[in-house]
Amino acid sequence: MPLENGATTAWHYEPEEPAGALLVLAHGAGAGQRHPFIVGVAAALAARGIDVVTFNFPYMEQNRRVPDRAPLLEACFRAVVAAAMEPGRLHTRRLFIGGKSMGGRMATHLAAQGLDPLAGVVALGYPLHPPGKPDQVRVAHLPAIVAPVLIVQGERDAFGTPQELAPAIETMRAPVTLHVVSGGDHSLAVKGRSKNEALEAVTTVVAGWISARLQ
Numbered sequence: 001m002p003l004e005n006g007a008t009t010a011w012h013y014e015p016e017e018p019a020g021a022l023l024v025l026a027h028g029a030g031a032g033q034r035h036p037f038i039v040g041v042a043a044a045l046a047a048r049g050i051d052v053v054t055f056n057f058p059y060m061e062q063n064r065r066v067p068d069r070a071p072l073l074e075a076c077f078r079a080v081v082a083a084a085m086e087p088g089r090l091h092t093r094r095l096f097i098g099g100k101s102m103g104g105r106m107a108t109h110l111a112a113q114g115l116d117p118l119a120g121v122v123a124l125g126y127p128l129h130p131p132g133k134p135d136q137v138r139v140a141h142l143p144a145i146v147a148p149v150l151i152v153q154g155e156r157d158a159f160g161t162p163q164e165l166a167p168a169i170e171t172m173r174a175p176v177t178l179h180v181v182s183g184g185d186h187s188l189a190v191k192g193r194s195k196n197e198a199l200e201a202v203t204t205v206v207a208g209w210i211s212a213r214l215q
Helices: 036-047 070-084 102-113 162-170 195-213
Strands: 010-013 021-026 051-055 094-100 120-124 149-154 176-181
Touching: 010 036, 010 070, 021 036, 021 070, 021 102, 021 195, 036 051, 036 094, 036 195, 051 070, 070 094, 070 102, 094 102, 094 195, 102 120, 102 149, 120 195, 149 162, 149 195, 162 176, 176 195
Parallel strands: 021 051, 021 094, 094 120, 120 149, 149 176
Antiparallel strands: 010 051
């Protein structure tokens, strides 16, 4: 799909029995939309009736390793949302945005800047701060969000534990649900649990939360 500066690709995971929700899901900093985690989450949610659209940020589409700066990431994300919500099959769906790590943070940026209509935000492993740098928190925009937010955070996340997230959540006026993955790391993986089991647990939480917003 065309962007203001270049183009990117997007993928629609279409459910057999749509539930009425669309999640535009962004990837993390180190891997694109075809990473097994993103594919697994998108496919599992589609199997639960949720339309999911994934995409590549420009740097990933161009096979560059270093992520673009936030304004370009935000512009790409916003363009994909606009394209997905154009009149057609998906424009009647309730819109949710989210992503893994950096992708989830960019979703919160869009929500804070204003995105209408927006039913909710899903952050899978919110990158509160760089590993080992707990003083460099990325939270200034969070109080501006008004749409409901789901944060799925690993108990052992090196980018920010649930305990570290708590003070930032207290500053937010949006209704926030924090789901803690016991023993989980930044990838939401848990020792002793298979990747499929971990993925099933995460997508069950996300699907349930989105379904509750549709009531």
